[in-house]
Amino acid sequence: xxxxxxxxxxxxxxxxxxxxxxxxxxxxxxxxxxxxxxxxxxxxxxxxxxxxxxxxxxxxxxxxxxxxxxxxxxxxxxxxxxxxxxxxxxxxxxxxxxxxxxxxxxxxxxxxxxxxxxxxxxxxxxxxxxxxxxxxxxxxxxxxxxxxxxxxxxxxxxxxxxxxxxxxxxxxxxxxxxxxxxxxxxxxxxxxxxxxxxxxxxxxxxxxxxxxxxxxxxxxxxxxxxxxxxxxxxxxxxxxxxxxxxxxxxxxxxxxxxxxxxxxxxxxxxxxxxxxxxxxxxxxxxxxxxxxxxxxxxxxxxxxxxxxxxxxxxxxxxxxxxxxxxxxxxxxxxxxxxxxxxxxxxxxxxxxxxxxxxxxxxxxxxxxxxxxxxxxxxxxxxxxxxxxxxxxxxxxxxxxxxxxxxxxxxxxxxxxxxxxxxxxxxxxxxx
Ligand SMILES: [Zn+2]
Numbered sequence: 001x002x003x004x005x006x007x008x009x010x011x012x013x014x015x016x017x018x019x020x021x022x023x024x025x026x027x028x029x030x031x032x033x034x035x036x037x038x039x040x041x042x043x044x045x046x047x048x049x050x051x052x053x054x055x056x057x058x059x060x061x062x063x064x065x066x067x068x069x070x071x072x073x074x075x076x077x078x079x080x081x082x083x084x085x086x087x088x089x090x091x092x093x094x095x096x097x098x099x100x101x102x103x104x105x106x107x108x109x110x111x112x113x114x115x116x117x118x119x120x121x122x123x124x125x126x127x128x129x130x131x132x133x134x135x136x137x138x139x140x141x142x143x144x145x146x147x148x149x150x151x152x153x154x155x156x157x158x159x160x161x162x163x164x165x166x167x168x169x170x171x172x173x174x175x176x177x178x179x180x181x182x183x184x185x186x187x188x189x190x191x192x193x194x195x196x197x198x199x200x201x202x203x204x205x206x207x208x209x210x211x212x213x214x215x216x217x218x219x220x221x222x223x224x225x226x227x228x229x230x231x232x233x234x235x236x237x238x239x240x241x242x243x244x245x246x247x248x249x250x251x252x253x254x255x256x257x258x259x260x261x262x263x264x265x266x267x268x269x270x271x272x273x274x275x276x277x278x279x280x281x282x283x284x285x286x287x288x289x290x291x292x293x294x295x296x297x298x299x300x301x302x303x304x305x306x307x308x309x310x311x312x313x314x315x316x317x318x319x320x321x322x323x324x325x326x327x328x329x330x331x332x333x334x335x336x337x338x339x340x341x342x343x344x345x346x347x348x349x350x351x352x353x354x355x356x357x358x359x360x361x362x363x364x365x366x367x368x369x370x371x372x373x374x375x376x377x378x379x380x381x382x383x384x385x386x387x388x389x390x391x392x393x394x395x396x397x398x399x400x401x402x403x404x405x406x407x408x409x410x411x412x413x414x415x416x417x418x419x420x421x422x423x424x425x426x427x428x429x430x431x
Pocket of ligand 1: 047085087089090
């Protein structure tokens with residue numbers, strides 16, 4: 001006896017009594033397959049109180065988008081019974097096993113959507129799935145909230161606090177990573193000290209203990225220092241390489257800009273060119289590593305290095321600081337790093353370039369924490385890797401880049417959440 005097509009799909013969809021596929025309609029012109037699912041029996045168990053053999057009150061027509069069946073868009077339809085229970089007196093709709101309540105997608109379709117959104121920009125995932133971006137954003141938010149709610153942050157000891165912005169220079173988001181587990185723990189709008197307090201509260205809510213956080217790696221903002229002082233009082237602070245070098249680059253840029261404003265003639269004379277392009281090459285050459293210089297940048301930097309410009313001195317100071325960091329990375333010796341940084345500071349203090357004198361004061365005030373950050377490459381490397389992932393998350397939210405969406409997609413991709421739905425196409429053996 002051959003198995004009927006309805007019975008075949010009943011088992012392919014993983015349905016069990018009282019649910020059965022009663023009809024299958026394939027429309028090749030519309031590239032669509034529709035499954036009619038029936039709920040058998042005139043009496044059923046009450047979903048509210050579990051009383052057995054309660055009468056079906058009525059049935060409500062519902063439809064769900066399912067995973068494509070070959071090239072056909074697949075839909076499930078069902079007249080879902082409502083049970084009028086004599087014991088608890090409630091009239092309750094039966095939950096269906098293939099979808100969570102109130103959604104028009106099956107659970108398998110949602111799991112595929114989520115898997116795609118981890119790899120692709122959400123707009124692109126929506127295109128592949130032929131659904132609206134908005135529908136995907138809603139589901140990302142739902143599953144991320146659900147998964148985060150049961151996530152444990154117990155034993156977190158080393159965190160990195162960082163800021164990122166959705167648009168250049170605005171819409172700041174504070175992100176907190178677990179530097180040991182290499183995952184995103186927390187993200188919130190703003191970059192004031194309250195964000196660190198909110199992180200500590202969230203850590204507690206997930207079974208972690210702020211008093212157990214021993215080490216915080218962050219930038220030099222006064223707000224984060226205040227927040228860490230209040231909420232993570234046991235933690236030692238260190239400032240990572242990435243931020244300190246960024247500050248040196250900013251100081252160098254300031255020197256160059258000021259010199260261009262005050263003494264453009266001297267700069268043009270030193271470069272032997274009146275060309276705007278050459279000045280652009282100089283700007284990029286100064287910012288970039290020498291190994292990444294284009295031919296035009298090599299040329300501009302050659303003239304700069306043979307000049308007596310302030311910009312030349314600023315560039316040497318920046319490069320020297322990079323050297324101090326590079327050396328610390330290879331010798332990994334705290335005392336040596338202290339000596340080298342001290343030497344750089346005394347040069348920077350005497351350099352007669354205001355932005356570098358200011359930077360030297362900033363570093364001197366936080367000397368111990370800066371040196372700790374020099375020999376801690378675990379966090380240094382991680383902060384840079386995370387920055388790359390955050391940029392990808394921003395690209396994934398393109399067109400819908402609100403703080404809420406960005407935070408949700410960052411959690412989805414960077415938090416290593418353990419309770420997200422499994423990819424529906426993972427091989428049966430691998431589950
Ligand atoms: Zn009941």
